[in-house]
Amino acid sequence: MLKTRFENYPKGKSFSAILGDLLGRGIFNVDGESWRFQRKMACLELGRMSIRSYAFETVNNEIESHLIPLLSSVAGKENAVLDLQDAFRRFSFDNIFETLSSESHGQLRQLVWKIKRMFNLGSEKELKEAIKVINVLAQEVIKQRQKMGFAAKKDLLSRFMSATNDETYLRDIVISFLLAGRDTVASALTSLFWLLASHPEVEAAILIEADRVIGKNKELTTFEQMRELHYLTATIYESMRHYPPIQFDSKFCLEDDVLPDGTFVKRGTRVTYHPYAMGRMEDIWGPDCLEFKPERWLKDGVFCQENPFKYPVFQAGVRVCLGKEMALVELKSVALSLLLRFRIKLATPYQTPRFSPGLTATVRGGLPVLVQERKTPL
Numbered sequence: 001m002l003k004t005r006f007e008n009y010p011k012g013k014s015f016s017a018i019l020g021d022l023l024g025r026g027i028f029n030v031d032g033e034s035w036r037f038q039r040k041m042a043c044l045e046l047g048r049m050s051i052r053s054y055a056f057e058t059v060n061n062e063i064e065s066h067l068i069p070l071l072s073s074v075a076g077k078e079n080a081v082l083d084l085q086d087a088f089r090r091f092s093f094d095n096i097f098e099t100l101s102s103e104s105h106g107q108l109r110q111l112v113w114k115i116k117r118m119f120n121l122g123s124e125k126e127l128k129e130a131i132k133v134i135n136v137l138a139q140e141v142i143k144q145r146q147k148m149g150f151a152a153k154k155d156l157l158s159r160f161m162s163a164t165n166d167e168t169y170l171r172d173i174v175i176s177f178l179l180a181g182r183d184t185v186a187s188a189l190t191s192l193f194w195l196l197a198s199h200p201e202v203e204a205a206i207l208i209e210a211d212r213v214i215g216k217n218k219e220l221t222t223f224e225q226m227r228e229l230h231y232l233t234a235t236i237y238e239s240m241r242h243y244p245p246i247q248f249d250s251k252f253c254l255e256d257d258v259l260p261d262g263t264f265v266k267r268g269t270r271v272t273y274h275p276y277a278m279g280r281m282e283d284i285w286g287p288d289c290l291e292f293k294p295e296r297w298l299k300d301g302v303f304c305q306e307n308p309f310k311y312p313v314f315q316a317g318v319r320v321c322l323g324k325e326m327a328l329v330e331l332k333s334v335a336l337s338l339l340l341r342f343r344i345k346l347a348t349p350y351q352t353p354r355f356s357p358g359l360t361a362t363v364r365g366g367l368p369v370l371v372q373e374r375k376t377p378l
């Protein structure tokens, strides 16, 4: 274990690089005590079972009201190609927004639309604008909550507001969660559906498990049922082993230090860990490391976690992802709901995904798919 604390970026880093940090992980990058306090508060809130079942309800409402209608609208239509990556990005933004602050009003919705459009633009100037709008959005969300009252509300922001009235802290929370919870989840879902399209045996095993746990031709209805879906969980972990949403991540050393293997690290050195490469290393995962094999996560049919330092997809130690459990609720709910209702085929089956450069793995050109209702014969 390293003695020194590693910072996320050195002083004087360019705006776009800092924005990269913001987009990946929010602005919990503030220094020392303040970061520790914010993180502790967030950990306490997110650790509660009630927020996970709230997240479960929210995500399933979003799936029913937005995702399913979108896929149904193209299902079975000749030549109707849907970019699944784009659909997942819109969905995950709406979902994290709803989880943070339910019952938001029209004015906020307009800001959300503006941000969504801006995220699709590229230049630094446009991104600076986007960050300004996100700040306004965060402040508006908080103001509305204060006006409407938050004591009886279950959404994440109301929970934080019951614990503090520090507006800067609350704004940071809103921005962090909006940004951390959007691209990562969309990226994980995109890779999962790409892998499933070329592994029908895995898709079939997920559906067999769903029949057993939920009942034949039934939908996922309770949070408890979801915890029994061991094969589905294993598939999601295995998919992110191959395609981690954050492919690599850097920290900067604050003081001279020595790694456990004796390597000297000079102050200011960038140290990068690389989950994408680690997921493909024979030393770590064995000779079948390149195979897509959910079974490697199961012991007697029960899903078993790996050491996070071996599988740092959500980071490990003090920087571990705060939204991990919520992300898993979202990934499992979306995957199962779509698989139960639709057959999803790649529009360009023989193309391997290529990633655009960026902090979160994004498939260049999106994921074009053809959709068919499952009840329709092939």
Ligand code: HEM
Pocket (backbone or CB within 6 Å): 025, 026, 028, 029, 039, 096, 176, 177, 180, 181, 182, 184, 185, 188, 244, 245, 246, 249, 312, 313, 314, 315, 318, 319, 320, 321, 322, 323, 324, 326, 327
């Ligand atoms: C598959 C989805 C996700 C993956 C792979 C993922 C991965 C990560 C990673 C690797 C970090 C550490 C970054 C670093 O400091 O080096 C992180 C931090 C964080 N994540 Fe996630 N994340 C996911 C989804 C989410 C969601 C849905 C939320 C919100 C509900 C979230 C909230 C956060 C927050 C707040 C932090 C910052 C923690 C801190 O600075 O101490 N994440 N995530």
